[in-house]
Amino acid sequence: MIEVTINGKKQACEEGLTIVKLLDSLGMTSRAIAVEINQQIQPRDTHCLVEVNDGDILEIVTLVGGG
Amino acid sequence: MTDSISQERCQPVVASTGLDEFCIAGHKFQSRLILGSGKYDSFEGMRESFEVAETQCVTIAVRRERLHDSSGRNILDFVDPKRFVLLPNTAGCYDAETAVRCAKMGREILRGLENPGADWVKLEVLGDSRSLLPDPIELLKATETLVKQGFQVLCYSSDDPIVARRLKDAGATSVMPAGSPIGSGLGIINRNSLQIILEDLKHGDPQYPVIIDAGVGTASDVAVAMELGFDAVLLNTAVARAKDPIRMAEAMKYGVRAGRLAYQSGRIPMSRYASASSPEVGVISKRNP
Structure with a gap:
């Protein structure tokens, strides 16, 4: 297991997970999501390739109402 | 009101072509x-307000995913990305670096939705x-970075004409000065600076879009902004927090x-004294001094 920070909270997760698999495991299957790892935006078409590493800081964001 | 001001307020007539x-x-x-999508009591009320207002562009915010609202719904179920241009904001960012990250996140989400x-x-x-109110130094930095990308x-700018000019020079697609602070409902409080901004940014470039963003409280504020010659008005709270948002959305429309028609019509100059509407010759009464 590795430890990552997702939206400000530390979480344990399996080693070698791609972004897609991590999102699946979190139940985040919406298409209206963007993922940033260590302040670098991760384009959608790389989500099935990029693996999450120990200590990574992830931001997973969506759209909400705003002015 | 001095004569020089009244002359300035007399806008040239703009040809109306189709x-x-x-x-x-x-x-x-x-x-x-342009309407914001925040602060509505319900998604249904928001959707109906957009319909009634006949808006074509809606702002949205980028926030950490909690999956859904408390009732398990997402805003995109109520704002069709194929019908509305969705304009993601960087609300809540206090430095250029964070705002640039936020902008990239919004772009990444909307690319997945094929939104213009x-x-x-x-x-x-x-x-x-x-x-x-905006931090003009960080705003300019973020503008430069995002334009390059x-x-x-x-x-979203203050009503400072020099800042507005610097933002346009940095490549901003539109400068959107605040009429007054966000959500304040104070309306258009610094007409003179806003008119300077309009004159300056549109000088030799009349199509350059300048939009009032924030501060309006009611329909007359919107009309004032449009009469000054702004291309559009962006607002949120005035509709979303009105007692009857749907009716207020109609009022804003x-x-x-x-305001736009009045701007195009070319208003009369202001004058300190009266100008009779009825003929002054042929009156039957003795003239009062």
């Missing part, structure tokens, strides 16, 4: 009312949480139209 459209980054809009607003950002870089940057 559809009265305005253009942002090559995208044409018939509606000059994908490369657009309503750039907010705030100075403090009480006034929610291919964004269409619509800048007419406020925009009334």
Whole structure:
């Protein structure tokens, strides 16, 4: 297991997970999501390739109402 | 009101040719009312307000995913990305670096939705949480960075004409000065600076879009903004927090139209004294001094 920070909270997760698999495991299957790892935006078409590493800081964001 | 001011306020007549459209980054809009999607009591009320207002562009915010609202729904179920240009904002960012990250996140989400607003950002870089006024230095930095990275940057700005000019020079697609602080409902409080901004940014470039963003409280505020010659008005709280948001959305639609028509019509100059509407010759009474 590795430890990552997702939206400000530390979480344990399996080693070698791609972004897609991590999102699946979190139940985040919406298409209206963007993922940033260590302040670098991760384009959608790389989500099935990029693996999450120990200590990574992830931001997973969506759209909400705003002015 | 002095004569020099009254002359300035007498706007030139603008030829009305067919559809009265305005253009942002090559995208044409018939509606000059841009609405925010925050602060509504319900998604249903928000959707109905957008319908009644006939808006074509809606701002949205980027926030950490909690999956859904408390009832398990997402805003995109109520704002069709194929119908509305979605304009993601960077609300809540207080430095250029964070605002740039936020803009990239918004772009990434909207690219997945094939929305025309994908490369657009309503750039907010705030100075403090009480006034929610922009930090002009960070705003300019973020604008420069985002323009280089291919964004269409619509800048939420203060009413400072020099800042507005610097933002346009930095490549901002539109400068959007605040009428008054966000959500304040104070309306258009510094007409003179706003008129200087309009004159300056549109000098030799009359199609350059300048939009009032924030502060309006009611339909007359919107009409005032449009009468000054702004291309559009962006508002949120005035509709979302009205007692009857749907009716206020309708009022805003007419406020925009009334103000726009008045601007195009060329208003009369202001004068300190009266000018009789009826003929002054042939009156039957003895003239009073």
